Amino acid sequence: MVRKSPWILHYDxxxxxxxxxxxxxxxxxxxxxxxFGIINTGNPKHADILLITxxxxxxxxxxxxxxxxxxxxxxxxxxxxxxxxxxxxxxDCYNVYGGVATAIPVxxxxxxxxxxxxxxxAGVVKALDVLENRRVKKSKPKKELSTRKNAKAKxxxxxx
Amino acid sequence: xxxxxxxxxxxxxxxxAAPIVGGLLTGIDRKITARMQRRKGPPxxxxxxxxxxxxxxxxxxxxxxxxxxxSFSLFxxxxxxxxxxxxxxxxxxxxxxxxxxxxxxxxGYSGYSPYSFxxxxxxxxxxxxxxxxxxxxxxxxxxxxxxxxxxETLVQSTPVITKIPLIFLGFIFILTIKLRKSPFDLSMxxxxxxxxxxxxTTELTGICMAMVEVTxxxxxxxxxxxxxxxxxxxNPYSHVIAVAACLIAYFLEILIDNIFARLKxxxxxxxxxxxxxxxxxxxxxxxxxx
Numbered sequence: 001m002v003r004k005s006p007w008i009l010h011y012d013x014x015x016x017x018x019x020x021x022x023x024x025x026x027x028x029x030x031x032x033x034x035x036f037g038i039i040n041t042g043n044p045k046h047a048d049i050l051l052i053t054x055x056x057x058x059x060x061x062x063x064x065x066x067x068x069x070x071x072x073x074x075x076x077x078x079x080x081x082x083x084x085x086x087x088x089x090x091x092d093c094y095n096v097y098g099g100v101a102t103a104i105p106v107x108x109x110x111x112x113x114x115x116x117x118x119x120x121x122a123g124v125v126k127a128l129d130v131l132e133n134r135r136v137k138k139s140k141p142k143k144e145l146s147t148r149k150n151a152k153a154k155x156x157x158x159x160x
Numbered sequence: 161x162x163x164x165x166x167x168x169x170x171x172x173x174x175x176x177a178a179p180i181v182g183g184l185l186t187g188i189d190r191k192i193t194a195r196m197q198r199r200k201g202p203p204x205x206x207x208x209x210x211x212x213x214x215x216x217x218x219x220x221x222x223x224x225x226x227x228x229x230x231s232f233s234l235f236x237x238x239x240x241x242x243x244x245x246x247x248x249x250x251x252x253x254x255x256x257x258x259x260x261x262x263x264x265x266x267x268g269y270s271g272y273s274p275y276s277f278x279x280x281x282x283x284x285x286x287x288x289x290x291x292x293x294x295x296x297x298x299x300x301x302x303x304x305x306x307x308x309x310x311x312e313t314l315v316q317s318t319p320v321i322t323k324i325p326l327i328f329l330g331f332i333f334i335l336t337i338k339l340r341k342s343p344f345d346l347s348m349x350x351x352x353x354x355x356x357x358x359x360x361t362t363e364l365t366g367i368c369m370a371m372v373e374v375t376x377x378x379x380x381x382x383x384x385x386x387x388x389x390x391x392x393x394x395n396p397y398s399h400v401i402a403v404a405a406c407l408i409a410y411f412l413e414i415l416i417d418n419i420f421a422r423l424k425x426x427x428x429x430x431x432x433x434x435x436x437x438x439x440x441x442x443x444x445x446x447x448x449x450x
Contacts, residue, residue: 001212004203032199034190037206043358045365048217072218072365135216 002048002074002131005037006124009047011067013100014090015054018114019081023051025117033121044070049127051120053080055087056103057095068104074134076127079106080120082113167246174245175238182377183207185384189414196418207377211370219366222271226363229267230371236260237378244385247311250298257382258294260375261287264360268347271363279360283347285425290334293436297331297386300324300440303447313392321390323447328390330439332409334432338383340376341417344428384410 012020026033027040041047044067056064068077079100082088087098100106107130110123186207194201203209221227240257243249261283268280298308304323305312313320321328337344348359356362361372384406391402423431 001209001216004209005206005213029197029199032194032201034194034202035200037202037209041358043362045220045363046358046361046369048213072220074217 002135003128005039006048006128006131007039007041007046008049008051008124009041009044009067009071010051011053011064013052013054013060013064013084014057014096015081015083019053019084019112022114022117023053023080023120026120031117031121033124036121036125038124044068045072047071048075048131049124050075050077050104051080051124052077052084052100055083055090056097056100057093058097059095061097061103064100064103074131076107076130076134077104078108078110078120078123078127080110080112080123081115082111085109085111088113170246171242174242178238178241178245178381179374179377182374182379182381183211185380185410186377189410192411192414193418196414207373211373214366214370214373217366219368221365221368222273222363225270226267227368229263229270230364230368230375233260233263233267234371234375234378236263237375237382241378241382241385244310244382244389247309247314250301250308250310253310253382254294254298258287258291264372264375268360273363275357275362276360279347279356279358279362282356282425283360285429286337286344286347289344289429289432290337292433293330293334293440296436296440297324297327300327300443300447301389303444310389313389314394316393319391319393319398324390324443326439326443326446330436331386331390332412333435333439335383335387335409336413336416337428337432339380339413341413343416343420343423344432345422346425346428349422 010020010023025031044050048071050068050071052064068075077100079085083090084100087093087096090096091098097103108123108127110119112119115123184204187202187204190206191201191204219227236256237260240253240260243253243256265280265283265287268276268283271277301313301320301324302308304320305316340348340350342349346359347356348361361369364372387406387409388402391405392398
């Protein structure tokens with residue numbers, strides 16, 4: 001079902017706002033992402049997909065990590081634009097670490113400077129596959145996980 | 161036995177059909193809103209997809225009380241709808257409904273987020289705005305039918321609205337607050353970008369958020385069912401008129417939602433008390449004169 005209702009959280013790293021404007025353009029009547037059930041929530045606890053624009057620097061590293069940690073699983077990360085991919089033109093700045101992957105695992109990269117709204121929507125749709133796979137994987141090894149837990153409990157019990 | 165099976169059917173209708181109708185109404189709302197903004201809009205069944213997804217997500221709550229209070233809020237809202245459907249005492253329905261809202265507010269306070277706190281405070285203000293009108297409406301029902309029992313409306317020779325039309329107008333005014341529509345959606349908005357993030361529901365994830373969504377479907381049905389009882393009388397065709405009235409009221413709420421910006425809490429309190437106070441006072445004076 002996550003395919004039919006992906007809720008999005010948009011975070012602006014140290015972007016020049018070019019990509020951010022394109023992300024917000026997706027919400028306008030011209031592109032209307034709500035027709036796919038996509039909602040821009042602005043709340044990590046309700047979000048399924050994290051859209052990040054701009055590079056990771058000293059200041060926003062803990063913020064990005066915390067946002068990612070607050071999102072309930074299954075979740076996916078989409079890095080939008082050249083800066084989010086590698087650091088872009090800001091790569092050599094003294095405070096910049098690089099792309100989003102330096103902070104959290106990225107699932108989909110959307111290229112461009114600035115990325116086009118069509119590409120952003122395509123990236124989100126790609127992230128839906130990632131989410132779906134994670135959900136299926138998560139629901140399958142539940143038994144394994146519990147048995148592993150039991151095994152662990154047994155071994156610790158044995159140690160005691 | 162016959163009346164027992166009838167009540168059983170009504171209870172099942174309230175528990176099973178009410179959320180389906182509520183969800184569909186929410187879907188229609190999103191579709192019409194999108195069309196008003198010249199967008200295509202999500203599929204009609206989108207609210208059901210959302211809830212199904214939320215049930216599949218990880219549920220992480222900040223403490224055990226969150227889920228506890230959310231479930232109680234849902235339970236008492238369902239109880240209110242059931243009582244209304246089987247034609248029970250109107251006051252009992254209203255008290256059950258208010259209790260549900262109070263549990264919802266306590267749930268907001270149980271989270272540690274400042275957004276959730278302010279959302280809970282605003283929810284209390286909203287309850288302050290609409291609660292007097294709902295109680296006045298119950299009193300108006302008593303004045304016009306001689307009983308608080310909802311089933312009494314079915315034996316009247318004229319619909320209740322002919323006796324308390326101004327109270328109905330006041331009720332339509334606070335319906336905007338109850339359905340969480342602009343300009344009165346202070347504590348929690350349907351739309352994404354509010355200054356409070358997601359207000360009172362900011363801390364909720366997974367199953368808790370799904371329960372809040374379903375509670376809102378029941379709330380919608382309850383509010384519209386109150387509109388419904390204004391229009392029914394002994395004539396069986398009155399039910400068609402009542403359904404039409406509910407749909408018109410709901411469409412008007414969607415229209416209002418789309419043409420007004422959100423207000424601050426002071427104007428909400430002021431306007432709702434002035435409008436509902438003036439309307440109900442005038443109505444009671446007229447009732448007294450007749």
